[in-house]
Amino acid sequence: IWLRNVGRREKGLPPGPPVLPLLGNLHMLPKAFMHYKLTEWAATYGGIYSLKFGPGTVIVLTDVAAVKELMEKRSANTASRPPIHIADLVTGGYHFALAQYTETWKTLRKTALTILSPQACSRHLPIQCAEATQLVYDILRSPQFFYTHIERYSSSVIFSVLYGKRAPRYDTPETTAFFHLMREWGDLLSPGATPPVDIIPILKYIPERWAKWKQDCTRVRSLQRTLYFRLLDETKQRLCGGDENGSFMEEVLAKEKELGMNWEMTAYLGGTLIEGAADTTAAYAHSLILDLVAYPDAKRKAYEEIDRIVGEDRMPVLEDLEDMPFIRAMILEVHRFRPIGPLMVPHATLAPEEYRGFIIPKGATIFVNLWGIFHDPALYENPEEFTPERYMLTENGAKPGIDVSDLRPNLAFGVGRRSCPGIHLAQNSINLLTLYLLWAFDFDTDIDKLGNPVKPDTFAFKQGLGTGPLPFQCRIAPRTTEKAEIIKREYLDAGDTFRKFEFGLGPEDAEFLAQSRAECL
Numbered sequence: 001i002w003l004r005n006v007g008r009r010e011k012g013l014p015p016g017p018p019v020l021p022l023l024g025n026l027h028m029l030p031k032a033f034m035h036y037k038l039t040e041w042a043a044t045y046g047g048i049y050s051l052k053f054g055p056g057t058v059i060v061l062t063d064v065a066a067v068k069e070l071m072e073k074r075s076a077n078t079a080s081r082p083p084i085h086i087a088d089l090v091t092g093g094y095h096f097a098l099a100q101y102t103e104t105w106k107t108l109r110k111t112a113l114t115i116l117s118p119q120a121c122s123r124h125l126p127i128q129c130a131e132a133t134q135l136v137y138d139i140l141r142s143p144q145f146f147y148t149h150i151e152r153y154s155s156s157v158i159f160s161v162l163y164g165k166r167a168p169r170y171d172t173p174e175t176t177a178f179f180h181l182m183r184e185w186g187d188l189l190s191p192g193a194t195p196p197v198d199i200i201p202i203l204k205y206i207p208e209r210w211a212k213w214k215q216d217c218t219r220v221r222s223l224q225r226t227l228y229f230r231l232l233d234e235t236k237q238r239l240c241g242g243d244e245n246g247s248f249m250e251e252v253l254a255k256e257k258e259l260g261m262n263w264e265m266t267a268y269l270g271g272t273l274i275e276g277a278a279d280t281t282a283a284y285a286h287s288l289i290l291d292l293v294a295y296p297d298a299k300r301k302a303y304e305e306i307d308r309i310v311g312e313d314r315m316p317v318l319e320d321l322e323d324m325p326f327i328r329a330m331i332l333e334v335h336r337f338r339p340i341g342p343l344m345v346p347h348a349t350l351a352p353e354e355y356r357g358f359i360i361p362k363g364a365t366i367f368v369n370l371w372g373i374f375h376d377p378a379l380y381e382n383p384e385e386f387t388p389e390r391y392m393l394t395e396n397g398a399k400p401g402i403d404v405s406d407l408r409p410n411l412a413f414g415v416g417r418r419s420c421p422g423i424h425l426a427q428n429s430i431n432l433l434t435l436y437l438l439w440a441f442d443f444d445t446d447i448d449k450l451g452n453p454v455k456p457d458t459f460a461f462k463q464g465l466g467t468g469p470l471p472f473q474c475r476i477a478p479r480t481t482e483k484a485e486i487i488k489r490e491y492l493d494a495g496d497t498f499r500k501f502e503f504g505l506g507p508e509d510a511e512f513l514a515q516s517r518a519e520c521l
């Protein structure tokens with residue numbers, strides 16, 4: 001009798017596409033880029049509709065008023081995550097971006113918010129500036145590797161801020177280990193990589209020797225624990241030796257008991273924050289460059305503004321942004337045009353909710369369809385165009401004259417109790433990278449063998465919950481020779497800031513630093 005009802009849309013649920021017995025809508029879902037399909041359905045079924053994933057219910061929100069009401073005002077009830085057995089198997093429930101609404105999540109979140117406050121993040125600005133300086137210097141030396149130079153920047157910043165230990169090269173062992181584990185972890189979490197254990201729970205009990213996916217989980221678990229525990233252990237040893245350098249994890253270790261943390265939780269807090277920070281920050285910078293190449297008009301306006309405010313004789317500083325309305329608008333447009341989390345991270349309800357006459361059951365998964373909101377022609381003029389000016393016309397970038405009081409400017413960072421705790425750290429990196437890259441380089445379309453410009457593909461993005469441009473080619477050159485000289489000088493000066501983050505480096509890293517600094521003299 002129970003099976004007969006599996007897949008059916010229960011009475012009271014919001015409408016949605018027709019279902020099949022047992023499967024519900026599962027057979028209609030694409031394996032990749034689900035946000036395009038969910039946006040297409042929003043045009044037919046409205047800003048709030050439902051899907052059936054076997055016995056489970058999924059609610060898709062593409063209506064900003066519904067997002068505000070359900071995800072912000074009723075956040076206490078929508079702050080959980082759907083159960084992901086694979087994540088629990090790998091992380092033991094300690095991955096706080098994926099954890100359900102448990103006491104462990106509350107403790108991890110409270111600790112993260114303590115260390116990631118705006119004041120605490122401002123203490124880390126010097127290392128972010130120094131790392132951004134190395135980034136522009138790296139690009140100056142080898143522009144063809146700009147994509148990985150940016151990945152090095154984002155991982156090195158978060159390693160420095162969390163553990164007080166930087167990664168001068170993309171091949172620094174910690175960076176290599178991190179990107180290797182992220183690839184394996186990402187593969188494991190991608191749809192279809194493992195049997196549907198969350199829909200058919202009996203599959204959990206297959207013994208490991210017959211279930212390759214369980215062996216994969218064990219391997220990823222070991223990769224995570226090796227890196228996250230080692231980084232924390234090094235921090236602890238430094239703390240014990242009296243060599244503190246003001247990193248976040250020192251603070252957590254010093255107050256572990258008071259914060260209600262234990263060793264494993266602290267290690268995973270660090271790990272989750274590296275995971276949350278590294279790919280997202282890099283994806284923003286990759287997107288920015290892609291947009292500059294694809295939309296030369298916007299690029300020219302940004303150059304005109306930065307040249308007028310900063311000029312030729314110095315590198316930009318964060319405060320310059322206050323006088324740059326176009327570049328501020330451009331940053332918001334990069335998030336809108338290609339959001340890094342097009343469906344955010346799915347939420348789940350803790351108790352039934354009633355909204356607009358619909359029932360949203362306990363345990364329902366909620367997707368906030370950020371892509372659909374940001375590309376809604378009712379909200380934005382020509383949403384498929386990259387037009388920073390829209391954010392100069394109205395605060396939220398929406399069409400003038402329509403009511404957008406429910407549209408929050410920071411929507412790209414999530415909503416309610418699960419919104420991004422790293423927003424202040426991220427914002428500082430985003431602002432710095434935008435200023436430094438615009439000031440330093442001209443980004444242009446690549447040229448093919450016949451000498452024709454190669455139009456960049458602004459849809460060639462990675463699959464997954466968190467996305468970002470796939471590696472792409474473009475031509476990058478310093479905007480003037482004077483600027484190239486200033487970059488070298490600033491890189492040498494940044495050595496003072498770097499010094500306290502450069503302990504315990506391997507011989508290859510030490511040689512790289514010595515050589516790259518010598519080249520600036």
Ligand code: HEM
Pocket residue numbers: 096097098109116272273274276277278280281284340341344345346347412413414415416417418419420421422423425426430
């Ligand atoms: C471009 C930069 C970033 C963007 C666009 C971004 C976006 C997001 C989004 C959309 C969510 C999901 C929110 C929700 O479920 O409602 C999220 C969650 C999260 N982010 Fe970020 N993020 C960025 C940078 C960072 C950084 C720098 C860190 C760490 C320092 C970080 C750590 C996290 C964590 C731990 C969560 C999970 C929070 C929870 O489940 O309670 N993020 N982020």
